[in-house]
Amino acid sequence: MWYLANFRRLRDAQAFVDYMQSIGVSCKLQIDGTEIKLFLQDEMQLEQARKELERFGREPTHARYRLASWQLSESNPVNPQLTGLYKGFSIIAAFKNTGPFTLTILAICTLVYLYTGQGMNDAARAPFMFFASAPEMFDLQQIWRWVTPAFLHFGIFHFLFNMGAWWIFGGMVEKGQSGSRLFLIFAATALLSNGVQFFWSGNLFGGLSGVVYAVIGYLWVYQRLHPAPPFRIPNGMMAFMLVALALGFTNFIPTANQAHLAGLLGGCALGWLLAWMDRPDHAGLV
Structure with a gap:
């Protein structure tokens, strides 16, 4: 989803959405308190949508918008257009709104879990482990x-x-934004968390936890810095993850603590950077 604009009046916003639909451009409205926010669904139509928005700003009472509303009068009202992810955190909505990249990682992890005998088969898991020594990290044949x-x-x-x-949380990023955005977060923070954990404790570690911390950190920071975030997670979720992280460092729960911390900080940094890049006065890149 790509943020386009805020509207003062729901009537104007719906007229513009109806017109855009009539010309084949799909938009969605998010009503957040007193704010009415407009999102574009297809990045490829971003330039066209911005031009139409400028024209609407110059002549909002033009007959073309009334005509589009009349033609689409039997279409769904605004509220059903709002997904669970826009309204707030919802486990049911999150599970229904899972994209292909989220499912691909789930499938890979499941196959590896079964193939390695729940991670307990030394020979089976050996090809998936991190490098045995620092010099091997530059071996492109085992990248x-x-x-x-x-x-x-x-x-x-x-x-x-x-x-x-x-x-849940990977699906929120993928459906709220894009699969390419989730891929970027996954790739960047998997590299970061794995590398940090290796230098701290060697290569006897594994798990998606570093990336999970990164995704939650990304969601938490992004929704606070962007003027119209396409997802919401409760503050309690971040508090829970921070408590779990702290418990890990006490060795009460044996975990790859450095990977978790590196992933969380990396995700927060990406949330800050990408929220800034996605603001209305910047062009979204991913």
């Missing part, structure tokens, strides 16, 4: 090892927790 530790999981609870969190 996949920068990412594949994220696919390893050790035991059913480790696996189910990470898969559930990725499904």
Whole structure:
């Protein structure tokens, strides 16, 4: 979703949305308190949508907008157009709004989990482990090892927790924004968290937790800095993750603590950077 503008009056906003629909450009409205925000669904139509928005600003009472509303009078009203992700955090909505990249990572993790015998088969998991030593990190013939530790999981609870969190929060990013945005977060923070954990404790680690922390950190920062974020997560979710992170550092819960911290900080940094790049006065890049 791409933010376009705020409207003062719902009548004007709906007239513009109806007109855009009549010319084949799909937009959605988000009503957040007293604010009425307009989003574009297809990035390829961004330039056309901005031009039409400028023209609407010059002549909002033109007959073309009334005519479009009349022609689409039997279409859905505004409220049904708002998805659960826009209205706020909803587990049911998040599970229904999972995209192909989210599902691909779930499938890969599941296959690796089964193939490696819940991560307990040393020989089976060896190809997925991080590099054994620092000099090997520059071996381009094994470059996949920068990412594949994220696919390893050790035991059913480790696996189910990470898969559930990725499904919900990764799906929020993918459906609220795009698969390419989620891929960027996954790739960047998998590299970061795996690298940091290796230098701290060696290569005996695995799991998607660093990326999960990154996605939650991204969501939390982005929704606070962007004027019209396409998703919402409660403050309590970040508080819960920070408590879990702190418990890990006390060794009460044995986890890859440095990977979690690096992922969280990396996700927060991406949330700050991409929220700034996605603001209305900047061109969105991913």
